[in-house]
Amino acid sequence: MSFTIAIDGPAAAGKGTLSKAVAAHFGFAHLDTGLLYRAVGAKTLLGVEPIEAALALTAEDLNAQGLRTQDVAQAASRVAVIAEVRAALVDFQRAFAQRAGGAVLDGRDIGTVICPDAAVKLFVTASAQVRAERRFLELLAKGDPCTREDVLADVKARDARDMERVEAPLKPADDAVLIDTSQMSIEDAALRAIAVVEARKP
Ligand code: CDP
Numbered sequence: 247m248s249f250t251i252a253i254d255g256p257a258a259a260g261k262g263t264l265s266k267a268v269a270a271h272f273g274f275a276h277l278d279t280g281l282l283y284r285a286v287g288a289k290t291l292l293g294v295e296p297i298e299a300a301l302a303l304t305a306e307d308l309n310a311q312g313l314r315t316q317d318v319a320q321a322a323s324r325v326a327v328i329a330e331v332r333a334a335l336v337d338f339q340r341a342f343a344q345r346a347g348g349a350v351l352d353g354r355d356i357g358t359v360i361c362p363d364a365a366v367k368l369f370v371t372a373s374a375q376v377r378a379e380r381r382f383l384e385l386l387a388k389g390d391p392c393t394r395e396d397v398l399a400d401v402k403a404r405d406a407r408d409m410e411r412v413e414a415p416l417k418p419a420d421d422a423v424l425i426d427t428s429q430m431s432i433e434d435a436a437l438r439a440i441a442v443v444e445a446r447k448p
Contacts, residue, residue: 249274249348250363251443252356255370256416257319257404258381258397260432264370264425265352267436268443277342279353279360280322282335284313287321296325300334316385316392316400323404326354327411336360354408357419366446368439369418372428377401380432 251274253265262278269276285307289299312318325331332355339360343349351360357367372380378398385392408416418424423442427435 248344248346249365249447250343250361251348251350252361252364252367252419252422253350253352253370253439254354254356254358254368254416254418254422255352256374256377256408257401258377258384259370259372260377260380260427260435261352261370263432264368264436264439265350267433268439269350271436271440272348272443272447274348274350275342275345276350277339277352279335279339279351279356281308281313282338283322283326283331284318285310286325286331286335287323288313288318290325291317291321296328297330297334300325300331303335314385314388315390316396319400319404323407327407327413329413332413354416355414357422358417359414362419366443367419367422368425368442369422370425370427370435370439372426374398374401374405376428 251268253261255261265276282303285303286296286299288310290296339351343351343361357364378394378401381401382392382394382397385397425435425438
């Protein structure tokens with residue numbers, strides 16, 4: 247039996263950590279859909295045409311080095327506005343969501359477009375300052391030579407592009423549970439998410 251959990255939210259909201267914690271708690275599979283867009287974006291930085299890159303995407307591409315850099319994040323949000331790029335990635339995401347044993351998918355349009363019938367929808371957010379600070383510390387720990395100002399600018403630019411695009415814009419589904427992590431650790435947010443899922447499980 248499938249059981250899908252959709253976790254959406256703006257850039258660096260902590261969706262990754264939270265999704266992994268929820269998936270581990272329930273023994274569900276997890277798909278970071280941002281990685282699909284990052285992998286396509288990374289290919290465009292090498293000169294590949296975006297739609298071609300999306301159509302030819304392989305599982306191996308998701309393990310490529312450097313997908314977490316800010317340049318790739320920006321490239322991802324630029325290819326993510328293209329309808330044909332999004333369309334090329336739909337089947338893979340929906341098949342993943344339907345897998346037996348449960349699945350957690352995190353992204354921007356999971357609860358609204360990819361899995362509108364998901365059993366649980368969460369929208370995880372925090373102020374841009376808090377999100378940028380968390381991402382800055384993450385990148386710093388990886389040895390990425392970034393500045394706080396750069397990271398805040400990246401987060402704001404991607405949020406604007408993700409929210410304003412015509413195709414699958416970033417917004418909470420009408421039936422999503424909002425989790426604002428501005429004043430909460432990601433660990434506490436994960437506990438809250440687990441409680442929401444627990445209450446909806448058959
Ligand atoms: O980890 P972070 O929140 O910074 O970004 P991500 O989830 O890896 O997503 C990178 C970019 O891919 C986003 O800024 C979006 O433009 C795009 N994306 C999307 O359009 N739809 C998704 N389901 C996931 C990501």
